[in-house]
Amino acid sequence: MKVVQIAGFLGSGKTTTLIALSRQLSNEYKKRVAIIVNEIGDVPVDAKVVNEFGLKVRDIGGGCICCELLINLAITLEELSKGFNPDIVLIEPSGVSIPSSVKDGITTAKGTEIKAGPVVVIFDAERAEEQLSDEGIGTFVMRQLSGADIVAINKVDAVDEAHIKVYEERLKAVNPGAKMIRISALKGDGLSDLIKMIVELLVAQ
Numbered sequence: 001m002k003v004v005q006i007a008g009f010l011g012s013g014k015t016t017t018l019i020a021l022s023r024q025l026s027n028e029y030k031k032r033v034a035i036i037v038n039e040i041g042d043v044p045v046d047a048k049v050v051n052e053f054g055l056k057v058r059d060i061g062g063g064c065i066c067c068e069l070l071i072n073l074a075i076t077l078e079e080l081s082k083g084f085n086p087d088i089v090l091i092e093p094s095g096v097s098i099p100s101s102v103k104d105g106i107t108t109a110k111g112t113e114i115k116a117g118p119v120v121v122i123f124d125a126e127r128a129e130e131q132l133s134d135e136g137i138g139t140f141v142m143r144q145l146s147g148a149d150i151v152a153i154n155k156v157d158a159v160d161e162a163h164i165k166v167y168e169e170r171l172k173a174v175n176p177g178a179k180m181i182r183i184s185a186l187k188g189d190g191l192s193d194l195i196k197m198i199v200e201l202l203v204a205q
Protein backbone atom coordinates (compact mmCIF):
# COMPACT_ATOMS: atom_id res chain seq x y z
CA MET A 1 0.00 0.00 0.00
CA LYS A 2 1.68 3.17 -1.25
CA VAL A 3 0.60 6.54 0.09
CA VAL A 4 0.79 9.51 -2.27
CA GLN A 5 0.31 13.07 -1.02
CA ILE A 6 -1.48 15.60 -3.21
CA ALA A 7 -0.50 18.80 -1.42
CA GLY A 8 -0.83 22.47 -2.35
CA PHE A 9 -2.51 25.57 -1.05
CA LEU A 10 -6.25 25.98 -0.57
CA GLY A 11 -7.97 26.39 -3.94
CA SER A 12 -4.97 25.21 -5.98
CA GLY A 13 -6.93 22.26 -7.36
CA LYS A 14 -6.01 19.37 -5.05
CA THR A 15 -9.50 17.82 -4.87
CA THR A 16 -10.10 18.20 -8.61
CA THR A 17 -6.75 16.54 -9.35
CA LEU A 18 -7.23 13.82 -6.77
CA ILE A 19 -10.61 12.76 -8.11
CA ALA A 20 -9.35 12.73 -11.72
CA LEU A 21 -6.27 10.71 -10.72
CA SER A 22 -8.32 8.15 -8.78
CA ARG A 23 -10.57 7.68 -11.78
CA GLN A 24 -7.67 6.92 -14.11
CA LEU A 25 -5.82 4.80 -11.59
CA SER A 26 -8.82 2.58 -11.00
CA ASN A 27 -10.20 2.50 -14.56
CA GLU A 28 -7.02 2.36 -16.63
CA TYR A 29 -4.43 1.00 -14.23
CA LYS A 30 -6.92 -1.28 -12.43
CA LYS A 31 -5.58 -0.17 -9.04
CA ARG A 32 -7.55 -0.27 -5.82
CA VAL A 33 -7.56 3.34 -4.67
CA ALA A 34 -8.48 4.94 -1.35
CA ILE A 35 -8.69 8.65 -0.66
CA ILE A 36 -8.03 10.46 2.61
CA VAL A 37 -9.06 14.09 2.80
CA ASN A 38 -8.16 16.47 5.58
CA GLU A 39 -10.29 19.34 4.47
CA ILE A 40 -13.57 18.98 2.71
CA GLY A 41 -13.95 22.21 0.84
CA ASP A 42 -16.51 23.34 -1.66
CA VAL A 43 -15.81 20.45 -4.01
CA PRO A 44 -17.19 17.49 -2.08
CA VAL A 45 -15.61 14.06 -2.13
CA ASP A 46 -18.86 12.42 -1.25
CA ALA A 47 -20.66 9.13 -1.33
CA LYS A 48 -21.36 9.63 -5.03
CA VAL A 49 -17.68 9.39 -5.83
CA VAL A 50 -17.37 6.29 -3.66
CA ASN A 51 -20.24 4.58 -5.42
CA GLU A 52 -19.19 5.63 -8.89
CA PHE A 53 -15.64 4.38 -8.68
CA GLY A 54 -15.73 1.85 -5.90
CA LEU A 55 -13.25 3.91 -3.93
CA LYS A 56 -12.95 4.23 -0.21
CA VAL A 57 -13.03 7.79 1.07
CA ARG A 58 -12.06 8.76 4.61
CA ASP A 59 -12.29 12.22 6.05
CA ILE A 60 -9.96 13.28 8.82
CA GLY A 61 -11.32 16.64 9.88
CA GLY A 62 -11.14 18.95 12.85
CA GLY A 63 -7.55 20.04 12.51
CA CYS A 64 -4.44 19.54 10.44
CA ILE A 65 -3.32 15.96 9.80
CA CYS A 66 0.31 16.94 9.91
CA CYS A 67 0.07 18.21 13.49
CA GLU A 68 -2.54 17.28 16.07
CA LEU A 69 -4.22 14.69 13.85
CA LEU A 70 -1.07 12.84 12.81
CA ILE A 71 -1.97 9.84 14.95
CA ASN A 72 -5.46 9.73 13.35
CA LEU A 73 -3.75 9.50 9.98
CA ALA A 74 -1.66 6.55 11.11
CA ILE A 75 -4.74 4.79 12.55
CA THR A 76 -6.78 5.45 9.39
CA LEU A 77 -3.99 4.01 7.24
CA GLU A 78 -3.75 0.92 9.46
CA GLU A 79 -7.50 0.38 9.20
CA LEU A 80 -7.44 0.79 5.42
CA SER A 81 -4.58 -1.64 5.07
CA LYS A 82 -6.34 -4.29 7.16
CA GLY A 83 -9.74 -3.77 5.51
CA PHE A 84 -10.08 -2.42 1.99
CA ASN A 85 -6.34 -2.96 1.42
CA PRO A 86 -5.86 -0.55 -1.50
CA ASP A 87 -2.81 -0.48 -3.78
CA ILE A 88 -2.65 3.29 -3.60
CA VAL A 89 -3.90 5.81 -1.05
CA LEU A 90 -4.16 9.41 -2.19
CA ILE A 91 -4.06 11.92 0.65
CA GLU A 92 -5.23 15.51 0.34
CA PRO A 93 -3.60 17.22 3.33
CA SER A 94 -4.79 20.62 4.50
CA GLY A 95 -3.42 23.61 2.60
CA VAL A 96 -1.03 24.43 5.42
CA SER A 97 0.36 20.95 5.95
CA ILE A 98 4.05 20.10 5.84
CA PRO A 99 4.79 17.13 3.57
CA SER A 100 7.60 15.76 5.76
CA SER A 101 5.31 15.74 8.83
CA VAL A 102 2.61 13.88 6.91
CA LYS A 103 5.33 11.42 5.86
CA ASP A 104 6.14 10.89 9.55
CA GLY A 105 2.48 9.93 10.11
CA ILE A 106 2.65 7.48 7.21
CA THR A 107 5.82 5.82 8.46
CA THR A 108 4.34 5.54 11.97
CA ALA A 109 1.45 3.49 10.60
CA LYS A 110 1.82 -0.20 11.29
CA GLY A 111 0.61 -2.51 8.59
CA THR A 112 1.88 -5.21 6.36
CA GLU A 113 3.25 -2.89 3.70
CA ILE A 114 2.46 0.77 4.28
CA LYS A 115 4.94 2.94 2.42
CA ALA A 116 5.17 6.67 1.79
CA GLY A 117 5.13 7.34 -1.95
CA PRO A 118 5.89 10.58 -3.78
CA VAL A 119 4.71 14.02 -2.75
CA VAL A 120 2.90 15.94 -5.47
CA VAL A 121 2.48 19.67 -4.90
CA ILE A 122 -0.20 21.41 -6.92
CA PHE A 123 0.86 24.95 -7.77
CA ASP A 124 -1.92 27.35 -8.75
CA ALA A 125 -0.76 29.18 -11.89
CA GLU A 126 -3.58 31.70 -11.50
CA ARG A 127 -2.34 32.78 -8.08
CA ALA A 128 1.33 32.19 -8.76
CA GLU A 129 2.82 35.38 -7.36
CA GLU A 130 0.79 35.22 -4.15
CA GLN A 131 1.89 31.64 -3.51
CA LEU A 132 5.56 32.50 -3.88
CA SER A 133 5.73 35.97 -2.36
CA ASP A 134 2.85 36.50 0.06
CA GLU A 135 4.12 36.78 3.62
CA GLY A 136 1.56 34.32 4.95
CA ILE A 137 0.63 31.99 2.12
CA GLY A 138 4.15 32.03 0.66
CA THR A 139 5.62 30.53 3.81
CA PHE A 140 3.39 27.47 3.60
CA VAL A 141 3.68 27.03 -0.15
CA MET A 142 7.49 27.36 -0.10
CA ARG A 143 7.70 24.67 2.58
CA GLN A 144 5.49 22.36 0.54
CA LEU A 145 7.44 23.03 -2.65
CA SER A 146 10.70 22.17 -0.90
CA GLY A 147 9.25 18.78 0.05
CA ALA A 148 7.84 18.03 -3.42
CA ASP A 149 8.93 15.14 -5.63
CA ILE A 150 6.64 16.44 -8.37
CA VAL A 151 5.46 20.03 -8.83
CA ALA A 152 2.29 20.15 -10.93
CA ILE A 153 1.57 23.62 -12.28
CA ASN A 154 -2.22 23.62 -12.44
CA LYS A 155 -4.81 25.79 -14.23
CA VAL A 156 -2.60 26.22 -17.29
CA ASP A 157 -5.86 26.62 -19.24
CA ALA A 158 -6.39 29.97 -17.53
CA VAL A 159 -2.99 31.65 -18.04
CA ASP A 160 -0.72 32.36 -20.99
CA GLU A 161 2.47 30.63 -22.04
CA ALA A 162 4.83 33.47 -21.04
CA HIS A 163 3.38 33.48 -17.53
CA ILE A 164 3.86 29.72 -17.17
CA LYS A 165 7.48 29.93 -18.40
CA VAL A 166 8.35 32.61 -15.81
CA TYR A 167 7.00 30.51 -12.96
CA GLU A 168 8.53 27.28 -14.22
CA GLU A 169 11.92 28.95 -13.88
CA ARG A 170 11.14 30.28 -10.42
CA LEU A 171 9.80 26.94 -9.22
CA LYS A 172 12.91 25.19 -10.56
CA ALA A 173 15.00 27.53 -8.42
CA VAL A 174 12.94 26.66 -5.32
CA ASN A 175 13.30 22.88 -5.77
CA PRO A 176 15.76 21.92 -8.50
CA GLY A 177 15.39 18.19 -7.76
CA ALA A 178 11.63 17.99 -8.29
CA LYS A 179 10.03 16.88 -11.52
CA MET A 180 7.77 19.48 -13.05
CA ILE A 181 4.63 19.14 -15.14
CA ARG A 182 1.89 21.41 -16.48
CA ILE A 183 -1.68 20.30 -15.90
CA SER A 184 -5.24 21.44 -16.14
CA ALA A 185 -7.06 19.33 -13.61
CA LEU A 186 -10.32 20.86 -14.80
CA LYS A 187 -9.85 19.96 -18.49
CA GLY A 188 -7.83 16.81 -17.85
CA ASP A 189 -4.71 18.02 -19.68
CA GLY A 190 -1.43 16.50 -18.50
CA LEU A 191 -3.08 14.13 -16.03
CA SER A 192 -2.05 10.94 -17.84
CA ASP A 193 1.55 12.13 -17.81
CA LEU A 194 1.27 13.06 -14.14
CA ILE A 195 0.09 9.53 -13.34
CA LYS A 196 3.00 8.09 -15.34
CA MET A 197 5.40 10.23 -13.27
CA ILE A 198 3.79 9.07 -10.02
CA VAL A 199 3.84 5.41 -11.05
CA GLU A 200 7.50 5.67 -12.15
CA LEU A 201 8.46 7.08 -8.75
CA LEU A 202 6.41 4.40 -6.97
CA VAL A 203 8.25 1.68 -8.86
CA ALA A 204 11.64 3.29 -8.24
CA GLN A 205 11.09 3.54 -4.49
Ligand SMILES: Nc1nc2c(ncn2[C@@H]2O[C@H](COP(=O)(O)OP(=O)(O)O)[C@@H](O)[C@H]2O)c(=O)[nH]1
Pocket (backbone or CB within 6 Å): 008, 009, 010, 011, 012, 013, 014, 015, 016, 017, 041, 042, 043, 154, 155, 156, 157, 158, 183, 184, 185, 186, 187
Ligand atom coordinates in the same frame (compact mmCIF):
# COMPACT_ATOMS: atom_id res chain seq x y z
N1 LIG B 1 -9.43 27.10 -14.61
C1 LIG B 1 -9.16 26.07 -13.83
N2 LIG B 1 -9.76 25.96 -12.64
C2 LIG B 1 -9.47 24.88 -11.87
C3 LIG B 1 -8.55 23.89 -12.29
N3 LIG B 1 -8.44 22.96 -11.31
C4 LIG B 1 -9.25 23.36 -10.32
N4 LIG B 1 -9.89 24.50 -10.65
C5 LIG B 1 -10.89 25.25 -9.86
O1 LIG B 1 -10.26 25.77 -8.70
C6 LIG B 1 -11.17 25.72 -7.59
C7 LIG B 1 -10.53 24.98 -6.44
O2 LIG B 1 -10.35 23.63 -6.78
P1 LIG B 1 -10.24 22.46 -5.68
O3 LIG B 1 -9.93 21.20 -6.41
O4 LIG B 1 -11.41 22.47 -4.79
O5 LIG B 1 -8.95 22.98 -4.86
P2 LIG B 1 -8.41 22.51 -3.44
O6 LIG B 1 -8.89 23.51 -2.43
O7 LIG B 1 -6.91 22.59 -3.59
O8 LIG B 1 -8.88 21.13 -3.19
C8 LIG B 1 -12.43 25.07 -8.10
O9 LIG B 1 -13.36 26.06 -8.42
C9 LIG B 1 -11.97 24.32 -9.33
O10 LIG B 1 -12.98 24.14 -10.29
C10 LIG B 1 -7.93 24.02 -13.58
O11 LIG B 1 -7.14 23.21 -14.05
N5 LIG B 1 -8.29 25.14 -14.29
Ligand SMILES: [Mg+2]
Pocket (backbone or CB within 6 Å): 014, 015, 016, 039, 040, 041, 043, 092
Ligand atom coordinates in the same frame (compact mmCIF):
# COMPACT_ATOMS: atom_id res chain seq x y z
MG1 LIG C 1 -9.91 20.34 -1.54
